[in-house]
Amino acid sequence: MTPQPEPDLAAAGGPRHVAIIMDGNGRWATQRGRPRLFGHHAGAKRVREIVEACPDFGVEYLTIFAFSTENWKRTQVEVAGLMSLFRRYISKETRSLSEFGVRVRFIGDRVRLDDKLIRLMNELEVATAHNTRVHLTIALNYGGRDEVARATQRLARDVSEGRLDPDDVDEETLPRYLDTHVLPDPDLVIRTSGEARISNFLLWQSAYAEYEFIDTLWPDFSKAEFGRLCAAYGGRDRRFGAVKT
Numbered sequence: 001m002t003p004q005p006e007p008d009l010a011a012a013g014g015p016r017h018v019a020i021i022m023d024g025n026g027r028w029a030t031q032r033g034r035p036r037l038f039g040h041h042a043g044a045k046r047v048r049e050i051v052e053a054c055p056d057f058g059v060e061y062l063t064i065f066a067f068s069t070e071n072w073k074r075t076q077v078e079v080a081g082l083m084s085l086f087r088r089y090i091s092k093e094t095r096s097l098s099e100f101g102v103r104v105r106f107i108g109d110r111v112r113l114d115d116k117l118i119r120l121m122n123e124l125e126v127a128t129a130h131n132t133r134v135h136l137t138i139a140l141n142y143g144g145r146d147e148v149a150r151a152t153q154r155l156a157r158d159v160s161e162g163r164l165d166p167d168d169v170d171e172e173t174l175p176r177y178l179d180t181h182v183l184p185d186p187d188l189v190i191r192t193s194g195e196a197r198i199s200n201f202l203l204w205q206s207a208y209a210e211y212e213f214i215d216t217l218w219p220d221f222s223k224a225e226f227g228r229l230c231a232a233y234g235g236r237d238r239r240f241g242a243v244k245t
Helices: 025-031 036-057 076-100 115-127 144-160 223-234
Strands: 017-021 061-068 102-107 134-142 188-191 210-213
Touching: 025 036, 036 061, 036 076, 036 134, 036 223, 061 076, 076 102, 076 115, 076 134, 102 115, 134 144, 188 223, 210 223
Parallel strands: 017 061, 017 188, 061 134, 102 134, 188 210
Antiparallel strands: none
C-alpha cells in the first residue's frame, strides 16, 4: 500500500462501519480449474484494494470475516493452507498497513490458533495502534454465538464476584463484554458470492445493520462495486423502528 491523499468528499450519508462476509474464494478458483487455496490467495489481495478504498467512501471502520469457528470442518489441507496464508499476510502487510494509516484489530477466540500466528497478530495490533485513518478488524476463528457465550461468561463472572449488580444488566451491558466493545456497530453488512445468510457473523452488533447480498465472488469484488453499495446505503431511509411524521 502507498499513502494516498485524504478524499475531498466522503460519500454523503454513507456507512461509517462496513462489515463484509468475504465468500466465494473457493468457487472462484474452481471456475478457473485451480485449487481452492489459489482463490484464498486472490481474495487476500482483494482485501488490500478495499481497505485502500475506504477513505474515498467515508468508511472509517471495516470488519472482514476471515475464518469462522465452523471453518475448522474444512479439509486439513485447506485449513493448514489458510493458517499459512494468514501468517504470510500479516508478515507481508504490517509495514504497508501502518504507512497507510490502518489500525488493525483481531476478534475471535485465539485459543485454538497456533502460537506463531497469535504472536504475529499481537505484533500487528501493537504496530498499528497509533493509526486512525481506517480501523480494520479481522474476524479470525470467530463465531457470533461463540462471542456472545464468551461475553456472557465474563459478565457472569463479574456478577458472581460482586463487580456488577444483576439488576443493572440491560441491553447496553452485554456489548461492553463483546470482542467489538471498542467499535461502533456496523451500518452495512455485505455478503459476496450469492449466498443470502449471515453465517453467525456479528449477530448482536448487526441488529440494525442494512444488508447487501450480491452475486459477485469475493476475488472479483471491486472498488467500484464497493462504492456503489456505500452510495446505495446513503439513499436508504433508516428509521430504527420509528415512524417519520
